[in-house]
Amino acid sequence: MIMKFISLQWKAFFRSGSLGGNMIAKVLTWVFLLYIILITTALGFLSYKLITKDLEVENPLLFVNKHLIYAFAYWIVARYFAQKPPVLNIRALLITPILKTDIVRYALNKSVFSFFNIIALFYLIPFSLLLFKSGDYVPYGLLSWNLAILGLVYITHYLNILINNNNKILYAIAAGLILIKGLEYFKIFDFTIYSESLFYSFYENPLLAILPWIILILVYYRVFAFFKKGLFIDTGLEVKVKEAALQEYIWLNRFGKLSTFLKNDLRLITRSKRAKGTVFGGLFFLFYGFIFMFQEETFGSFMTFFAYMFSSGGFLFMFGAYVPSWDSQYYPLMMCQNIHYNEYLKSKWSLVVLVTAFSTLLASVLYSFQGIEAICAVIAGGIYNIGVNGYLTLWAGAYTKSPVDLNSNKNPFGDKKAFNVKTLLITVPQIILPVLVYFLGSHYFNNFIGCAMVGLIGLLGLTLKNVVFQQIVKTYKSEKYSTINAYKQNS
DSSP: OHHHHHHHHHHHHHTOTTHHHHHHHHHHHHHHHHHHHHHHHHHHHHHHHIIIIISOOSOHHHHHHHHHHHHHHHHHHHHHHHOOOOOOOHHHHTTSSOOHHHHHHHHHHTTTTOHHHHTTHHHHHHHHHHHHHHTSSOHHHHHHHHHHHHHHHHHHHHHHHHHTTOHHHHHHHHHHHHHHHHHHHTTSOOTHHHHHHHHHHHHHOGGGGHHHHHHHHHHHHHHHHHHHHTOOTTTTSSOOOOOOOOOOOGGGGGGTTHHHHHHHHHHHHHHOHHHHHHHHHHHGGGGTHHHHTTOHHHHOHHHHHHHHHHHTOHHHHHHGGGTTGGGTTTHHHHTTSSOOHHHHHHHHHHHHHHHHHHHHHHHHHHTGGGOHHHHHHHHHHHHHIIIIIHHHHHHHHTTOOOOOOTTOOOOTTOOGGGOOHHHHHHHIIIIIHHHHHHHHHHHHTOHHHHHHHHHHHHHHHHHTHHHHHHHHHHHHHHTHHHHHHHHHHHO
């Protein structure tokens, strides 16, 4: 039965109308995953040296156990926003003589080898090998500790499936994490003391490593029962309809004809799960600069500038890249109306620009403690995002034939069908050009000149707004019917 499911998905992949995009996405995904694996493996080796020599900790295993509670907390958050739950096209399978238990079991079991699960091994194994090499730890204790941690990783995996289908669980976990961190911050109660003893007990008493796996089995069958209960065409696949209050947004009337589209976009963001997930995901870009903040000697100042530029472009890249896919469910109907592409696209651009400007302001405040150079980099990157990347993102959207499911909060960070050769070529002036310009300016002059050169390109783009929009509108008109056909094919 497993081979039958694999065969069906294999055929679906190669018979897809977006096979080229799927192939490119697969290659890029594997390259990115290999990069993450190399970084994680290196981190496993380097963290031992950092803990024992730089931090002068006598018991590195005890030190890691103390911070594992937060590692798992952040892992749950990362899974919620980035990991897709196991899915199958069950609508066609439910009318075949295949047991529902087989369908659910395959959907859950195929996610066992998810990257979010196995990536932990690339840190645990190198770190454990160095612990064993030090001679201070017994091998069976390290083995039981690794098995227990791996079991906890899989518990977060199946909890993520429940969380994505029940927001109450997410709110409960978030409230608990905030409470724990708040009590620790105000020195009222340090939860890490007990979590340190809990995780270290898996090493001291190997029999306790069985407990996480027992809990994992219970969670697995809870998820299994949840999916099996909803595996019906009339109930499990029906769209839940709620009564919605109409928001007028009268204050947008000052924008004239653009106000109609702006109101629709605001309603989309406030009502749609996917749009909300994209907006919240964009907030994480504000903290992107912290990744390279203290690594300038390693990566160079141009990578730091790249991080600062991205910190203001979260909403731009995540929301703007899916124009007109946000309207895919009613796009064919829209094209039958008396709608001018120029007004439609300018409304999207205006929304992206306003949010990008606000993000630039927030990022400037957030990184102000880094000095005037950081503020200049953020502002220059924000101006470039508004004056250049705003246009390029809309232009790339014309070639994105990937519909958006407004009722799902998955894929807030993108979709593999959005990849094609044209969109990839557009990423060159989006990402590589500003970094290259900054590098040349900072290398031959100084960092301020590099920021100024990038900012001037953004200002030049703003002055060419009307000319650029004429070209973007032409592209959307030429891609109009292929876009409508792609949306119908995927509906």
